Amino acid sequence: MQKVVSTTSTGGGQILALILSRQATTRPDIERVSGLSRATVAHRLDELLEIGLLDETAERQPSGGRPARILKLNESFAITLAADIGESVTRVAVTDLGPRILAEQTIAIDVASGPLPILGEIARCGRALLKRVGRKQVFGIGLSLPAPVDHENGRVVGPSVMRQWDNFDIRGWLEKSLGVDALIDNDVNLMALSEHRRFWPNADHFFFVKAGTGIGSGIVTRGQVYRGGRGASGDIGHIQFDAPKAPLCRCGKLGCVEARAAGWAIARDLRALGFEGQTARDVMALLDRGTPECIRRVREAGRVLGEVLADVVSILNPTTIVIGGTLSQAGEHLIAGTREMIYQRCLPLAIEGLAIHTARSDDRAGILGAAQLVIDAKLQPNAIGATVKNMVG
Numbered sequence: 001m002q003k004v005v006s007t008t009s010t011g012g013g014q015i016l017a018l019i020l021s022r023q024a025t026t027r028p029d030i031e032r033v034s035g036l037s038r039a040t041v042a043h044r045l046d047e048l049l050e051i052g053l054l055d056e057t058a059e060r061q062p063s064g065g066r067p068a069r070i071l072k073l074n075e076s077f078a079i080t081l082a083a084d085i086g087e088s089v090t091r092v093a094v095t096d097l098g099p100r101i102l103a104e105q106t107i108a109i110d111v112a113s114g115p116l117p118i119l120g121e122i123a124r125c126g127r128a129l130l131k132r133v134g135r136k137q138v139f140g141i142g143l144s145l146p147a148p149v150d151h152e153n154g155r156v157v158g159p160s161v162m163r164q165w166d167n168f169d170i171r172g173w174l175e176k177s178l179g180v181d182a183l184i185d186n187d188v189n190l191m192a193l194s195e196h197r198r199f200w201p202n203a204d205h206f207f208f209v210k211a212g213t214g215i216g217s218g219i220v221t222r223g224q225v226y227r228g229g230r231g232a233s234g235d236i237g238h239i240q241f242d243a244p245k246a247p248l249c250r251c252g253k254l255g256c257v258e259a260r261a262a263g264w265a266i267a268r269d270l271r272a273l274g275f276e277g278q279t280a281r282d283v284m285a286l287l288d289r290g291t292p293e294c295i296r297r298v299r300e301a302g303r304v305l306g307e308v309l310a311d312v313v314s315i316l317n318p319t320t321i322v323i324g325g326t327l328s329q330a331g332e333h334l335i336a337g338t339r340e341m342i343y344q345r346c347l348p349l350a351i352e353g354l355a356i357h358t359a360r361s362d363d364r365a366g367i368l369g370a371a372q373l374v375i376d377a378k379l380q381p382n383a384i385g386a387t388v389k390n391m392v393g
Contacts, residue, residue: 013381026068099371140181142370190369192218212325261301280326306341324359
């Protein structure tokens with residue numbers, strides 16, 4: 001048991017952090033980057049390997065001398081529960097530490113049902129999924145919510161589609177019901193986290209836009225989600241523009257980006273032309289059929305996104321912008337106008353080297369981001385001691 005206690009030191013966490021961030025993946029790399037002696041590195045790595053948190057793979061990295069074996073996180077060391085609450089559907093999953101989904105279930109339930117019915121279903125499904133995969137060491141549960149979130153206190157805050165959830169103790173309820181730690185965050189933050197970790201890990205200044213039935217964004221800087229003082233960072237959907245006959249937004253204000261470019265707004269305008277539809281998915285169905293009116297309206301939405309993203313580029317100077325969500329399936333119909341407005345409105349210094357892409361994630365980005373939230377919390381250097389003690393001790 002002494003081994004476990006020793007591994008909980010900051011030193012073991014420091015080495016693990018280097019491996020997880022890919023700054024160093026072999027013993028010589030760790031010695032070079034950390035400045036630690038070979039004996040110290042060997043001792044701390046042996047502890048992490050002994051408890052099963054790391055694997056030293058057969059894969060080797062060429063070096064000046066003997067090829068060094070590559071060290072990786074043992075993704076089967078523990079599992080997580082994750083849940084992604086949507087406006088009409090909730091998805092629950094068990095993942096490994098990849099994270100990769102091992103088992104999942106989808107529940108058709110309206111977010112307006114309130115916290116107790118939905119959290120009750122998440123807990124029920126979570127227990128069933130854990131039983132299905134064979135309950136192993138569980139790091140905790142991560143929850144993705146379509147609302148502003150007080151991440152530190154585990155509650156929904158402010159106006160949102162989750163009106164009955166305001167200040168409900170989500171974290172406390174889940175922890176009491178499931179007996180594991182719980183973490184929650186805004187859905188777009190978690191989509192941004194997942195997209196960044198999986199596909200753009202070297203983008204130090206990353207800005208993710210979810211363009212779907214609603215519009216929001218997530219900011220990842222040097223690998224960490226930026227949430228702002230009240231968890232409301234990235235709410236670009238409710239930035240307003242002065243314009244004649246500004247449309248009414250769902251939030252009650254006039255001229256919001258959402259009211260001009262979100263899926264529900266495009267569907268609204270298309271209904272006025274005689275087409276049926278309510279959501280971003282309905283808009284994409286019309287686009288897939290080559291409906292000219294829909295193509296024109298999606299292109300207009302792209303330019304509206306470009307207007308607000310030009311301001312984002314000027315203020316935050318991201319190196320990578322990724323546009324996801326259902327509307328991103330429109331590809332260049334949406335992105336061309338966005339790119340045009342950014343390059344037209346921003347100074348050359350702000351756009352030098354700027355990359356603008358559509359997301360590579362599928363519709364599991366939110367739930368994988370929820371899992372990643374838990375994994376990051378449990379494996380950060382100052383938490384690794386408690387994590388290992390709870391898992392192995």
